[in-house]
Amino acid sequence: MSSRTENSGKHTPRLVVVISGRGRNLEAIIQAIEAGELAAEIALVISNRADAPGMQIARLAGLNCVCIEAGGFKHREDFDRALAARIAAARPDWVVLAGFMRILSQAFVERFEAKLINIHPSLLPRYKGLNTHERALSNGDARHGASVHFVTPDLDDGPTIRQGSIAVAADDTPETLAERVMTEVEQRLYPAVLAELVAGRVFFKDGVVWRDQRLQEDCPHDQYDRLAVT
Numbered sequence: 001m002s003s004r005t006e007n008s009g010k011h012t013p014r015l016v017v018v019i020s021g022r023g024r025n026l027e028a029i030i031q032a033i034e035a036g037e038l039a040a041e042i043a044l045v046i047s048n049r050a051d052a053p054g055m056q057i058a059r060l061a062g063l064n065c066v067c068i069e070a071g072g073f074k075h076r077e078d079f080d081r082a083l084a085a086r087i088a089a090a091r092p093d094w095v096v097l098a099g100f101m102r103i104l105s106q107a108f109v110e111r112f113e114a115k116l117i118n119i120h121p122s123l124l125p126r127y128k129g130l131n132t133h134e135r136a137l138s139n140g141d142a143r144h145g146a147s148v149h150f151v152t153p154d155l156d157d158g159p160t161i162r163q164g165s166i167a168v169a170a171d172d173t174p175e176t177l178a179e180r181v182m183t184e185v186e187q188r189l190y191p192a193v194l195a196e197l198v199a200g201r202v203f204f205k206d207g208v209v210w211r212d213q214r215l216q217e218d219c220p221h222d223q224y225d226r227l228a229v230t
Contacts, residue, residue, distance in 0.1 A: 013198040014043040016092040018083075018100045023054020024182055025098040025119060025190050030061050032191035040198045044090040046083065048102055064090075070102065080108040087112070094197060097151065098190070106153040114204040116151040117197070119190050121181055123147060123163055128156035133174040133181065143223075144168050144177060145185045148193040150204045159209045161202055164189040164222040184224050192222075 017026050026045065032038040045058040045065040058065040068086060073079040087095055088111075097118040109116060122132040124147040136144040145165030152158035164185040168177065196202045202211050209216040 013040040013093040014091060015040050015094050015096050015194070016044045016046065016087050016090050017042055017058075017096045017098050018046045018048075018087070019052055019054040019098050020047060020049055020101040021052055021054060021099045023052065023057040023099070025186055026054050027057050028187035028191055029096070029098070029194065030057070030063075032195070038191050038195045038198065040094075040194065043092060044087070046086060048079075048083075048100070054099070077105060077107070080105045084108050084111050094194070096190075096194065103155060104151070109151055109153050112151075114150070117148060117161070117193070118151050118156075118158070119146055119148050119186055120156050121146050121178070121186065123165060124149060124156060124160050131174075133177045136168065137172060137174060137177065141168055144181060145224075146181055146189055147219075148189060150209065152207075159204070159207070160219045161209055161216075162189065162193050162196070162220045162222070164224055166223075166225045188224060189222065 015029070017029065019026055029038065030042065033040060033042070042063050045055070045063050047055050047065070047067050048070055050067045050069060055065055055067065066086060068079070068083050070076070070079045073082065093115060095112050095116045097116070120128075120132075122128070122136065123143070123145050127135045133144065143165040145163060147160050147163045149156070149160045150158040166180060166184050193202070202209060204210070
């Protein structure tokens with residue numbers, strides 16, 4: 001499986017994907033590239049865990065991949081510098097956090113400002129941080145989903161690019177809701193947002209999102225179970 005697209009000699013946007021776990025969003029990105037839905041190439045996959053299952057997905061896809069574990073560094077800042085240096089060496093157009101379970105330092109975030117994006121399993125600004133599915137169920141939310149946002153130094157606080165949601169079922173548990181959000185929302189939403197970014201339709205400037213050369217005042221919201229966009 002190849003991660004590259006042919007682009008008539010033009011520059012193909014380069015992605016560095018950073019993971020910690022199963023790599024399911026990485027897999028969706030690979031599939032979108034293979035299907036011609038995302039005109040980009042994955043230049044590098046980085047994990048902070050050598051045993052991350054997503055690394056096997058990367059290897060089977062023939063991608064360059066590397067592990068940089070935090071345990072090998074005395075200080076958090078040293079790890080972040082090493083991570084940043086390896087990412088920069090791959091000359092990315094976009095740095096894609098896809099289930100990366102570490103909080104990044106301000107210096108790291110500022111180094112990749114306007115090209116660092118993340119997917120978070122909630123409808124931000126609701127439920128920043130962990131245990132988002134449990135919190136959505138505890139609060140009786142009718143809908144739940146995910147948000148793709150530009151990363152800023154504050155946790156899960158960067159401007160949102162696009163969101164997607166599904167209806168919460170009466171019999172959902174945190175585990176079933178997490179699975180449905182991943183397969184029905186995240187794995188569709190992330191490649192779609194990346195396609196907008198690499199096409200130049202969306203960009204980050206002056207702390208806000210611009211879409212189609214205009215300030216994005218309302219974040220697009222895809223209701224995947226209704227096959228509609230609002």
